[in-house]
Amino acid sequence: MTPYELLWQPFADFAFMRHALVGCLALALGCAPIGLFLVLRRMSLVGDAMSHAILPGAAIAFIVYGLSLTAMSIGGLIAGLVVVLAAGLVTRATRLKEDASFAAFYLVSLASGVLLVSKWGSNVDLMHILFGTVLAVDDTALAFLAMVASATLLVLAGIYRALVVESFDPEFLQSMGGRGAWAHFAFLILVVLNLVAGFQALGTLMAVGLMMLPAASARLWAKELPALLGIALLIALLAAYVGLLLSYHADLPSGPCIILTAGIAYFISLAAGTRGGMLRSWLGRAHLEA
Template sequence: MLDFFIQPFFEFAFMKRALVACFALALGSAPIGVILMLRRMSLFGEAMSHAILPGAATGFLIAGFSLPAISIGGVIAGLVVVLAAGAATRATDQREDASVAAFYLIALALGVALISMRGSSVDVMHILFGSVLAVDEAALLLLGVVSSVSLALLAALYRPLLLDGFDPDFLRSLRGTGGGTLYHLIFLGLVVVNLVAAFQALGTLMAVGLMMLPAVTARFWARSLPGMMAVAALIAAVSGYAGLLLSFHANLPSGPAIVLACGAFYILSLFFGRVQGILLRLLPTRHLEA
């Protein structure tokens, strides 16, 4: 029985690399997903995961499946969409979510069209859904660097990001008008970079799953922000492990299997979570007890 759970990771090198990649993504992406959720920007992550596609497609057209080319192209495309949506919002009376939605849909269509110009249907599927089982040492290095930098920046900017999310006026009174904007842009840059890193393993359609589903799930188990970040990272790591096992034994695509494992944790937490879970809310409570 024990072999069922650990043998694939001892016997196959590609499974070991995939597991390390999932752990790196869990540490870097899940805490960022928590902040996105608390700032009511959950769909922003979804939009950005598609917005990087034209840059990744351009890198693919120039250099094939080259990690540096696809990564640099993805970062540039994501930042262009962020800046364009922000400029459109400030130049008009359109809401930011509407601007982001418009630009990400344009980017998604452009990316698919670019891939289709020279790539096959297999290339399109690889770009959209990724293949964590094909992660090599260079991709692992990228994931490790992005995860480490993300955690360091989140630790350094924890208080300003917290204030910018819950009381931006107070932050502006302390740091000036430009201070809040700077922290916001740094955070958006972290989102884009983490999605580009996740894109290497999970593709554009699945990358946001490991960022947002554990974050949403963590809210059913923790009340404090550090607690939610820790729980989200743990859920993402366990989901990566469970998804890889499911993929190996059931012969399923690895990316969707990992996101399905995240989804299973969310459904279970929705009913059994200790913080506002459905079953807990149905139980009778004492007077004045939350």
């Protein structure tokens, strides 16, 4: 097999592969920086919780409109925003912290969504919603993915400074009169938007993978924020491309292949990362013992 046949021919020959590649690359552009800020703000599990919070809205839209990605995306977006607002209100009105609030709503949302689809759908429908069908991405879905990626990058550019300061020193931002609460809320909306976009291609269970795994990997390679953003983005883009190729040549489901590719990058980073990787730590201890 020539390099062309291995690396590019699937995308040259099949339109559905090109659509899947463009959609996943757009998804990576939005998800990678969002995931990195979730990691920096110690909100990784919040991202996972939000990926399940959209399920009831998508399930209700599925019951009413069938397998319409547009309807399910709107339903998922509404459900995600409701959970964001409800978790924020619970956090401010009770002694529960934000992560505990999100965890509670996540469990209720996941159970409700699965019950709804199981009652009025089929196992095939449930698998479609949970794991997605990236190879079925059409022009409408591509336009939505591109819109979400563009909006994410523009809004992040606008709230970048407040987001960075709040990530590392929220008390300082409050003392300087910064609008940390608004930046935090805008950021949570971006999380929901990107998870809804990811739901179209990867399903509710897999969408968070392209958000968190590249970000966690980047933390093991760099310290400065621009470098972290660049590495996370590079890993997400490569995971999308390599995962699609792997799924095509090995005849495997595309979504899991993309996430497993990102997982392989994470394990490589764990072993060989220059900032906290196990190999570097072992060599450092061996040098001190010598």
